[in-house]
Amino acid sequence: MTSVLEGRPSAPPDPMRPVPYRVERLRQETRDTWTLELEPVGGAPLRYRAGQFTMLDAFGVGEVPISISGDPTRPGPLEHTIRDVGAVTHALVSAREGEVLGVRGPFGTTWDVTDGQGGDVVLVAGGIGLAPLRPALLELLAHRDRYGRVVLLYGARTPEDILFGEELRTWARDLGVAVDVTVDNGQHAWRGKVGLVTQLVPRAGFDARHTLALVCGPEVMMRYVAQALVDRGVPADRVRLSMERSMKCGIGLCGHCQLRELFVCVDGPVLSYDRLAPLLTCREL
Amino acid sequence: MDRHAQVIDVDGLQLLIEVLASRGYTVMGPTVRDGAVVVAPVAGVADLPRGLRDEQDAAHYRLVPRDDDAFFGHAAAVQGAKPVLFPADQLLWRARRSEDGFRLDASDDDDAAPVALLGARSCDLAAVDIHDEVLLRRRFSDAHYAQRRAGTFVVAVTCGDPAGTCFCASTGTGPRPGAGFDLLLTELLEPVHRFLVEVGSVRGAEVLAEVPAAPAGPGDLAAADDVVVRATGRMGRVLETEGLRDVLYAAAESPHWDDVASRCLACTSCTLVCPTCFCTSVEDVADLTGDVAERHRVWDSCFSKDFAYIHGGSLRGETRSRYRQWITHKLAAWQDQFGMLGCVGCGRCITWCPAAIDITAEAAALRAATPLVTTGEGARR
Secondary structure, three states, rough: OOOOOOHHHHHOOOOOOOOEEEEEEEEEEOEEEEEEEEEEOOOOOOOOOOOEEEEEEEEEEEEEEEEEEEOOOOOOOEEEEOOOOHHHHHHOOOOOOOEEEEEEEEEOOOOOOHHHOOOOOEEEEEHHHHHHHHHHHHHHHHOOOHHOOEEEEEOOOOOOOOOOOOHHHHHHHHEEEEEEEEEOOOOOOOOOOOHHHHHHHHOOOHHHEEEEEEEEEEEEHHHHHHHHHHOOOOOOEEEEEEEEOOOOOOOOOOOOOOEOOEEHHHHEEEEHHHHHHHHHHHHHH | OOOEEEEEHHHHHHOOOOOOOHHHOOOEEEEEOOOOEEEEEOOOOOHOOOEEEEEEEEOOEEEEEEOOOOOOOOOOOOOOHHHHHHEEEEEEEEEEEOOOOEOOOOOOOOOOOOOOEEOOOOHHHHHHHHHHHHHHOOOOOHHHHHHHHHHEEEEEEEOOOOOOOOOOHHHHOOOOOOOOEEEEEEEOOOOOOOOEEEEEHHHHHHHOOOOOOOEEOOOHHHHHHHHHHHOOOOOOOOOOOOOHHEEEEEEEOOOOHHHHHHHHHOOHHHHHHOOOOOOOEEEEEEEEOOEEEEEEEEEEOOHHHHHEOOOOOOOOOOOHHHHHHHHHHHHHHHHHHHHHOOOOOOOHHHOOOOOOOHHHHHHHHHHOOOOOOOOOOOOOO
16 A cells, blocks of 8 residues: 655745845944845845845844845845844844845835836835835936936935935936935934925926836825825826835735735735725725 | 445444555544544544534534434534644744854655544635635745645535534535545434545545445435535524625724724634634744754734734734724635635634624624725725
8 A cells, every 4th residue: 555655745945945145245324224235155146126125034033024225237236225123123234244144035016117218207215215216216227318307305314314325416416316305303414405205296396297106115104295296196006105014924925914905025015006095094904 | 416426334434534544644533622622633433523513602612412423413623624734833944053154954844644634624625725725826835835735635524513603605615515625424314324425536536445335325315415405504694795895895994893892802713713814923933052043934813913013013003903904804805815705604703702703793784884885996806
C-alpha cells in the first residue's frame, strides 16, 4: 500500500520569506528621518515602479511596509526613507552599515506617472509623504520634455522637518519644477510660507483640466487636498492618493489593510480619488 | 440520477477510519470534549459522539441525549476545518544571527501526517472552498495552507439534524455537500443503522474499495434524500441574502451600530469560531540570546483595537466601527472581493457569542432600518 506521505507536493516558494539585503549607506535626512540604501546579498537588484512599497524586516524585531523612495529609472541601491516612529522603524534606522535586513516585495500599485504625459503634473506631499512621491518625480524628470508644468506642493511640520532640502532646490532651480513649500509652524529664521499645504492648491500654476495629481500624506491632509484639486477642476479619476493602512503581509492575505472592499496592499496603495472619495468620508471605515 | 452509491454499516465505518489511518492519515473527526462536540483525532467509532444531539441557540450550547444511536446526530462542531487546515499559530520561518545579519533556515516542509477530515459538514466544506479562493486562487497564495490542503482527505457527512442557529439553507451552502469531498456519508438509522456512501474522487474510490460495501438500493437513496429534505426544513434561522451587499454599504452610517456596540464585548469569539474568517497577524519571537528569531503567523481579529493600528492610533477605535467592519466584510465586501458571500450559515458566531448577538438578526435589523438607495458606487468586476 502506498502511504500518502509519498508524493506530497513540496512547498511552493513562500512570499512571506524575506530576502536578505545589506545596508550600504545610511543618510540622515532630518532629526528623525533617515534614508537607507540597500543592496541585495548575492541576488539581482530589485525591479520596482514608482509608488510601490516593500515589507522591511529588522531581524528579531519585526516587519513594516515602507514605500520605496529611490529612482526607478536608473540602477542603484534600493532606497527607503524612514521616519523613526516605532519599534521596527527605530531598529531599521539604527542599522549599521554592512548589516543585513530583510526585504519582501515590491508590492502594490504604482503612480503610473506616464498617464500625465502631454499635460501638467501636480505632486502634493505632506511630511514623510514626500518620500513615496520622490520616485514619481524622478521618473518625470527623466523625461521632463514629455510633460507640461510640473508642480510640487510640500507641507512640512517645521523648517527642520523639510525632507530632501538640497534636492528641492535643485529641482526648482535646474530641472523645471515649480516647488512651493509651507510649514505648519515656522519660527526662527523661516521666511517661507506658514500654513496647510491645502492652501497652496488654489493658487498653484497648473491647468486643472489637463492635470494628473499625485498626493501622499496623512489621510486627513489627502482628503482635503483631493477635494481642493477637484474643486479647481481636476477630474477625480486624475487625482491619485497613496493610502496608509496597517499591513502584516503586503500580499492581500492578512486582512489588516482592508478599506471596505479594498485590500490596500494589493488594490493600492495608489488609488484614484473617484474610487476613494465615498470611503474616506465615512469615519473609521 | 445514478450516484454509484454504496452502503456500509457501523463496522464499515470503523474499517473506513482504520483504512485511512493505515494510509498515513491522522483522522480528525467529531468527538466530545468538555461537554461540546469538537474536531480532534479519532481512532474509531468509539470516539465519535454516539446518541448525542446539540441544542444551540444564541449564547447557548448543550449536548443532550438522542433517542437513537446516531454518530452524526449533532450539528456543526465548535470549530470547522479551519484549525486543521489553517492553524491558529503557523511558523513562517526561523532565522539565525550570522556575522553580518541573519540567515533564514531552509524552509522545512511541514512533515506532520496529512489529515483526513471525518464528518465534515456542508458548511465546513463551503468554508474550505472560500479559503481556497482567498488563500490559493489569487495573485499571492498561502504556501502553508496550500500544502496542508493538498494532502487532506475529506469524508463529509450530510447534516441530518441542524441546530437552532443553523441557516445554511439561506446561504445556499447546505445541508447536503455538493462538492469538495472524497467520500460523502449520509447516516440512515431505520430499519438498520447504515451509511450511504457517495464517491467524490479517485482516491475516495480507492479508499472505499478497501471497505466491505453493498450497492445502494432505491430505498437507501430515497432515505438519504429524505434526510436532506427534512434537514432543510428544520433550519433554526434565516438570513435574507437578496441585496445584502447594497443594504450593508448603505447602512454604513446607521445608528444601529451604536445599538450593537452597546451589546458587543469585542471579545473576538465570533471570529475565532467563524470558519471563513482568515485575518492574521505576525508575531516575532527571539530566544534569550537574540541569536534565533522566528516569525509566526497567528489568527487575528478585526474586533481587536490593535488590528487597524497605524502610527498615531487605531483607525477603528470604537466597537461600533469594528462590528461594522466584521459584518460588512462578511456579508457585503466579500462579494466584491471574491464573488461570494463570506458566510456559510453555520451559526457558530451566534452560538458562541457571550452576548447572544445574532448575525441574522443584526442583518435583518439593518435591512429594516436602512432605506435602500441605489448607490451604484463600489461595484467591482
